[in-house]
Amino acid sequence: MKRFIGFIKKEFYHIFRDRRSLFILFGMPIAQVLLFGFAITNEINNVDIAILDHSKDATTKEIINKIAASKYFSIKQFIDNEATIETAFKKGQIKAVLNFEKDFSKKLVIGKKATIQILTDATDPNTANTISNYSSSILKNYQQGINKNIELSYQIVPKTRLAYNPELKSVFMFVPGVMTVILMLVSAMMTSISITREKELGTMEILLVSPLKPFLVIIGKVVPYIFLSVINAVVIIVLSIFVFQMPVQGSMFLLGAESILFIINALSLGILISTIAATQQTAMMVSLMGLMLPVILLSGFIFPISSMPVVLQVISNIIPAKWFIIILKGIMLKGVGLAYLWKETLILLVMTSFFIGLSVKKYKIRLE
Amino acid sequence: MNIIRYIVQKEFRQIFRNKAMLPIIFVLPLVQLIILSNAATFEVKNIKFGYIDNDKTSFSRELIEKFDASTYFNVLTDFPSAKIASSAMLKGKVDVVLEIPKYFERNLVKDKKTDLSLTINAIDGATAGVENVYINQIVQQYNKKAQVELMMGGNPEFRPQSIETIPLFWYNETLNYKTFMVPGILVLLVTMITLFLSGMNVVREKEIGTLEQINVTPIKKHHFIIGKLFPFLILGIVLLTVGLIIAKLLFSIPIVGSIGLMYGYTVVYILVILGIGLFISNYTDTQQQAMFIAWFFMVIFILMSGLFTPIESMPEWAQVLTEFNPIKYFVQVMRMVMLKGAGLSDIYPQFLKTLAYALIMNGLAVMSYKKLT
Numbered sequence: 001m002k003r004f005i006g007f008i009k010k011e012f013y014h015i016f017r018d019r020r021s022l023f024i025l026f027g028m029p030i031a032q033v034l035l036f037g038f039a040i041t042n043e044i045n046n047v048d049i050a051i052l053d054h055s056k057d058a059t060t061k062e063i064i065n066k067i068a069a070s071k072y073f074s075i076k077q078f079i080d081n082e083a084t085i086e087t088a089f090k091k092g093q094i095k096a097v098l099n100f101e102k103d104f105s106k107k108l109v110i111g112k113k114a115t116i117q118i119l120t121d122a123t124d125p126n127t128a129n130t131i132s133n134y135s136s137s138i139l140k141n142y143q144q145g146i147n148k149n150i151e152l153s154y155q156i157v158p159k160t161r162l163a164y165n166p167e168l169k170s171v172f173m174f175v176p177g178v179m180t181v182i183l184m185l186v187s188a189m190m191t192s193i194s195i196t197r198e199k200e201l202g203t204m205e206i207l208l209v210s211p212l213k214p215f216l217v218i219i220g221k222v223v224p225y226i227f228l229s230v231i232n233a234v235v236i237i238v239l240s241i242f243v244f245q246m247p248v249q250g251s252m253f254l255l256g257a258e259s260i261l262f263i264i265n266a267l268s269l270g271i272l273i274s275t276i277a278a279t280q281q282t283a284m285m286v287s288l289m290g291l292m293l294p295v296i297l298l299s300g301f302i303f304p305i306s307s308m309p310v311v312l313q314v315i316s317n318i319i320p321a322k323w324f325i326i327i328l329k330g331i332m333l334k335g336v337g338l339a340y341l342w343k344e345t346l347i348l349l350v351m352t353s354f355f356i357g358l359s360v361k362k363y364k365i366r367l368e
Numbered sequence: 369m370n371i372i373r374y375i376v377q378k379e380f381r382q383i384f385r386n387k388a389m390l391p392i393i394f395v396l397p398l399v400q401l402i403i404l405s406n407a408a409t410f411e412v413k414n415i416k417f418g419y420i421d422n423d424k425t426s427f428s429r430e431l432i433e434k435f436d437a438s439t440y441f442n443v444l445t446d447f448p449s450a451k452i453a454s455s456a457m458l459k460g461k462v463d464v465v466l467e468i469p470k471y472f473e474r475n476l477v478k479d480k481k482t483d484l485s486l487t488i489n490a491i492d493g494a495t496a497g498v499e500n501v502y503i504n505q506i507v508q509q510y511n512k513k514a515q516v517e518l519m520m521g522g523n524p525e526f527r528p529q530s531i532e533t534i535p536l537f538w539y540n541e542t543l544n545y546k547t548f549m550v551p552g553i554l555v556l557l558v559t560m561i562t563l564f565l566s567g568m569n570v571v572r573e574k575e576i577g578t579l580e581q582i583n584v585t586p587i588k589k590h591h592f593i594i595g596k597l598f599p600f601l602i603l604g605i606v607l608l609t610v611g612l613i614i615a616k617l618l619f620s621i622p623i624v625g626s627i628g629l630m631y632g633y634t635v636v637y638i639l640v641i642l643g644i645g646l647f648i649s650n651y652t653d654t655q656q657q658a659m660f661i662a663w664f665f666m667v668i669f670i671l672m673s674g675l676f677t678p679i680e681s682m683p684e685w686a687q688v689l690t691e692f693n694p695i696k697y698f699v700q701v702m703r704m705v706m707l708k709g710a711g712l713s714d715i716y717p718q719f720l721k722t723l724a725y726a727l728i729m730n731g732l733a734v735m736s737y738k739k740l741t
Contacts, residue, residue: 126545
């Protein structure tokens with residue numbers, strides 16, 4: 001035991017001696033959480049659009065004013081012929097054009113029907129679709145206004161309650177995601193590097209001939225990083241509560257315990273990577289290239305998993321981050337406890353023991 | 369000139385000798401391109417839908433059938449009570465719950481007005497917004513039908529005025545997300561490979577001690593830097609080419625614009641990334657530090673590139689920050705050239721900014737490399 005404590009001390013010395021890495025380790029997650037929490041949103045606001053008005057009458061003016069007043073659009077230019085649309089789209093200056101037909105007012109009053117084309121640059125399908133929906137609903141509103149005098153009979157009024165996030169804040173969606181990405185990657189990278197580093201520098205040989213048992217060497221490598229990652233997790237949680245007003249509806253204790261479980265999961269994945277990789281370069285490329293995009297894209301952090309093709313929904317089950325995000329949202333926003341989250345927790349536990357088991361099996365106590 | 373050739377030769381040999389790295393450089397990115405391009409969709413479908421029918425009349429059943437018929441909703445369960453429904457939502461088994469009140473039919477026929485209550489899981493605000501739009505559309509349709517059936521005609525004088533909207537989606541009529549995502553994800557993969565490899569390169573020689581050996585040779589600073597940059601430039605271009613072939617053959621992404629222009633821009637762009645990589649490499653002592661810094665910038669570049677979330681919606685200061693994000697320009701240019709067929713005159717602002725960026729970063733990289741240890 002004394003030897004083991006000595007070994008852990010050595011690891012801590014290594015970490016604390018490298019001031020620069022330490023600064024990076026703690027500074028970066030804070031900077032990222034702050035930056036992303038404030039900057040990233042998947043709402044669509046202030047889209048630059050242009051107006052092509054063939055009638056220029058009172059009604060179209062009124063409609064244009066309505067559009068200009070909404071927070072979704074900002075009118076960048078007024079154009080007077082169709083030919084300019086193409087160049088404006090190609091240059092990327094605007095995302096959409098509202099095209100009012102000729103004699104708009106007249107058609108609306110006499111013919112009871114007038115048309116507006118909504119031309120969108122659909123190279124970004126999400127924005128295009130949203131623009132089309134938003135502008136349609138603004139126009140529907142306007143239409144309701146002018147039809148006020150005609151009594152509309154038979155109405156079904158849907159009363160919608162937005163559960164867990166009534167103000168539709170995107171922070172609620174992104175903070176759990178960013179926390180997961182940071183904990184996963186930092187933890188996996190740190191351990192995978194620290195073991196391969198010893199291999200590459202040749203000091204692994206010294207560790208292997210020491211009387212310390214191989215699995216103790218590995219545990220000793222992991223313990224300091226658990227400590228560091230927990231500090232990171234605490235800092236992120238504190239930031240999300242105090243800076244971003246994320247609620248913690250559920251038990252704080254459970255949140256802590258689940259975070260530690262996820263950290264250990266990520267660290268053991270790091271160990272597994274290090275048993276396979278011979279050099280630091282390989283270890284880092286595996287943990288960065290192999291983990292970064294799958295964790296961002298397949299975890300439900302940005303893109304809803306239920307909309308993906310079935311094959312990918314199945315694949316997403318092997319991403320630990322997916323389960324941790326469900327747990328985080330459950331505890332922080334829905335306020336549920338283990339009774340609801342036992343399945344996700346169990347999956348993380350099984351994954352962790354699988355990673356550890358596999359790395360113990362793959363761990364070589366001899367050098368080639 | 370000969371010196372540069374030898375350095376390039378050495379670098380290539382080192383890349384190809386490391387058998388563990390080859391699949392990571394060439395196979396992993398392409399597998400990710402193929403798989404992950406399918407994951408990145410904001411389309412909302414297969415919405416997990418549940419309902420509580422307190423009325424149980426032909427009217428209420430018809431409304432539920434409307435949801436069932438819609439392709440967006442998967443009608444899952446008929447909940448006997450609101451309490452059970454809310455617990456299912458906590459478990460994540462259902463995302464939208466529709467509660468039809470008692471006397472729904474009677475109120476509609478008699479009072480001409482009735483309520484419906486809906487609960488939407490709004491943790492993902494954007495998805496909740498879209499779900500709300502779909503629900504309203506279905507209710508509106510149902511409403512119209514009920515009106516026609518119950519009113520039986522009406523005075524044509526009082527027909528309401530209607531404004532019809534015709535949405536036209538240019539360049540991507542079917543709103544196919546892959547058209548949007550494949551070029552973007554390809555950009556990310558090329559960037560990641562070139563940044564990580566170049567970021568680790570010089571510092572690796574430092575850590576192993578071979579940099580000292582190079583420093584005592586008559587190799588000049590710029591020889592060394594050019595020799596280090598060149599192999600990764602080739603690597604990035606090879607990766608882009610294979611990626612474009614996959615995009616064209618597997619995803620049938622249209623390539624409307626000039627391929628020459630795309631490659632011209634890509635060369636300049638990769639130089640920016642390599643410059644950043646070498647700069648990081650020169651300023652760090654260990655591969656670990658280099659990797660952490662490269663990772664930090666990579667995550668920021670990815671999430672603030674406008675690829676996954678729109679830049680226009682960010683606060684002003686964040687939009688200013690994205691001006692320094694090379695990935696933003698690359699994503700813009702790839703989409704403009706590939707999908708819209710933009711020419712050099714359309715992309716020159718991006719081109720100039722990238723070129724300036726490349727000159728500055730590589731200048732800094734050459735300056736910060738000292739032949740001393």
